[in-house]
Amino acid sequence: MLEASFLGLSDRHAEEGTVSVWPAWEVREREGAWSWFHVRLAFDDGAQVDALAVLCGEQVSIEDVRAEPALSLDDLTALADWIEGPLFETCARADAACATGEGGEAAEFLASSRARPAWPRGVEGRRRVALEYRAAQEAGVDPVLAVMCATGHSRRRSLRLIAQARDAGFLTPRHARP
Known part of the structure; x- marks a missing residue:
């Protein structure tokens, strides 16, 4: 020991x-x-x-x-x-x-x-984040991890991108608000 x-x-x-x-x-x-x-x-x-x-x-x-x-x-x-x-x-x-x-x-x-191209900024980037997120959901895998791998960003930055895609209307709201 x-x-x-x-x-x-x-x-x-x-x-x-x-x-x-x-x-x-x-x-x-x-x-x-x-x-x-x-x-x-x-x-x-x-x-x-x-x-x-x-x-x-x-x-x-x-x-x-x-x-x-x-x-x-x-x-x-x-x-x-x-x-x-x-x-x-x-x-x-x-x-x-x-x-x-x-x-x-x-x-x-x-x-x-x-060999991953640079991730686009702005509306195009948010749209692609939403596509990655939904594709991962349909495949039954972790959508945040899928966005992390697609963008090359950390978990925190990927969550921020997902939130921006939600705010832009590309993803449904996380929680229904009364």
């Missing part, structure tokens, strides 16, 4: 830890696709961090983190610096494999998801 109460990532050096990244699964739906990766940061003293990262477009988000010993808030911030390079290298290798015809569906997804 480790004696430290927190891992102390910001106090450690790159030579002390090893980062491993491997694909977990991928989900494809219509125009959108998401790919999950397991990430493990291991140290010689037995300390370990396991994370689940999801790639959507050019954005990577961390969905789950487990650490022994526990991570402090500073450690959680430093975790991104530790795993960013190896995670993006894995994505780049998948892109290269796709370009050479190797690597299967995961490589195809990673290459295709990065």
Whole structure:
């Protein structure tokens, strides 16, 4: 058992830890696709961090983190610096494999998801947000996640775009008001 109460990532050096990244699964739906990766940061003293990262477009988000010993808030911030390079290298290798015809569906997804045109602004953008939102609803998937992947924006920004589409009349009101 480790004696430290927190891992102390910001106090450690790159030579002390090893980062491993491997694909977990991928989900494809219509125009959108998401790919999950397991990430493990291991140290010689037995300390370990396991994370689940999801790639959507050019954005990577961390969905789950487990650490022994526990991570402090500073450690959680430093975790991104530790795993960013190896995670993006894995994505780049998948892109290269796709370009050479190797690597299967995961490589195809990673290459295709990065070739997204800029999202239009104004009325056209709101109309397209509404189309993505309704298509996801009809397919039985999370419409906010579909808008996130289509636009490449964060959840907060995507929710704001959805609200703007509602205000513009492209989507029905969220709640009926008496």
